[in-house]
Amino acid sequence: MLQKLVQRSFKHCPTSGESPCMNMDIATVNALPYEDFVDILGNVVEKCPMITAAVWSGRPFLSLAALEAAIREFIDALPESDLQSGSLTRESHEEQAGSGMGALNSGEASRMARLNQEYKERFGFPFVICARMHDKENILRQLSARCQNERAVERARGIEEVKKICHLRGEVGGGPVVEVSPPVEEVSPPAVSPWSPEVMEESWSGSVPLPLLRSSSFFHFMRRFWNQILMCLSVRLRFSASSTRRGLEMYLLNRNSFSSSSSWARV
Numbered sequence: 240m241l242q243k244l245v246q247r248s249f250k251h252c253p254t255s256g257e258s259p260c261m262n263m264d265i266a267t268v269n270a271l272p273y274e275d276f277v278d279i280l281g282n283v284v285e286k287c288p289m290i291t292a293a294v295w296s297g298r299p300f301l302s303l304a305a306l307e308a309a310i311r312e313f314i315d316a317l318p319e320s321d322l323q324s325g326s327l328t329r330e331s332h333e334e335q336a337g338s339g340m341g342a343l344n345s346g347e348a349s350r351m352a353r354l355n356q357e358y359k360e361r362f363g364f365p366f367v368i369c370a371r372m373h374d375k376e377n378i379l380r381q382l383s384a385r386c387q388n389e390r391a392v393e394r395a396r397g398i399e400e401v402k403k404i405c406h407l408r409g410e411v412g413g414g415p416v417v418e419v420s421p422p423v424e425e426v427s428p429p430a431v432s433p434w435s436p437e438v439m440e441e442s443w444s445g446s447v448p449l450p451l452l453r454s455s456s457f458f459h460f461m462r463r464f465w466n467q468i469l470m471c472l473s474v475r476l477r478f479s480a481s482s483t484r485r486g487l488e489m490y491l492l493n494r495n496s497f498s499s500s501s502s503w504a505r506v
């Protein structure tokens with residue numbers, strides 16, 4: 240499969256004979272820039288180019304068989320879906336607990352479960368919200384209100400919420416709090432940026448003090464396990480094909496959205 244894909248992508252082999260051509264192919268494949276690598280091999284797993292994108296950093300591959308083995312290993316290493324009950328990550332637990340989701344009374348829990356189910360049946364993907372920016376009352380209000388939206392609106396909104404979660408997890412990082420000297424001239428983010436302190440504090444109702452959010456080491460985050468989502472988002476931004484983008488968006492919402500009625504209700 241990989242050989243056919245690669246050979247089809249190289250119209251001619253500069254040398255005669257099979258093996259030099261194949262060797263040349265693997266050398267050429269290893270030398271491919273990120274975009275070309277994902278463009279050519281991005282659909283070896285249906286509408287999951289992030290798998291190809293994730294293995295790109297493992298080059299150089301000794302052979303096409305080694306590249307295929309890297310893809311297989313990545314697939315085998317994917318954790319069970321977060322949507323199975325009891326499989327919430329530590330970060331999800333903390334975020335949901337921090338917003339008060341761990342203190343739902345029975346009325347709130349059953350309302351949350353009902354609304355989650357209604358949302359999932361209406362849109363075909365789970366409700367996603369950046370819990371650190373809301374308390375439980377607001378989450379319930381948002382869930383109820385957003386059930387009335389159009390699907391396209393909710394799909395875009397869910398992706399935006401995933402990005403907010405991604406951003407805040409990057410800020411907190413979980414690593415040592417690194418004191419960094421303030422830049423010589425404070426360049427304030429553009430006022431309209433959703434990440435500007437004003438916008439964040441305006442909708443801020445989470446439990447993590449803002450100063451901490453700003454001071455922990457971002458680079459620790461780069462080592463943390465969310466590189467898959469970052470890969471997704473970077474691949475999504477690079478891909479023009481809307482169908483691929485839609486596939487990735489649905490992947491993000493269903494695979495990384497953490498929520499199912501049982502998890503919210505349970506938490």
Ligand SMILES: NC(=O)N[C@H]1NC(=O)NC1=O
Binds near residue numbers: 334370497498503
């Ligand atoms: N349902 C849902 O969005 N859950 C996620 N949101 C968040 O901030 N952490 C989560 O687990």
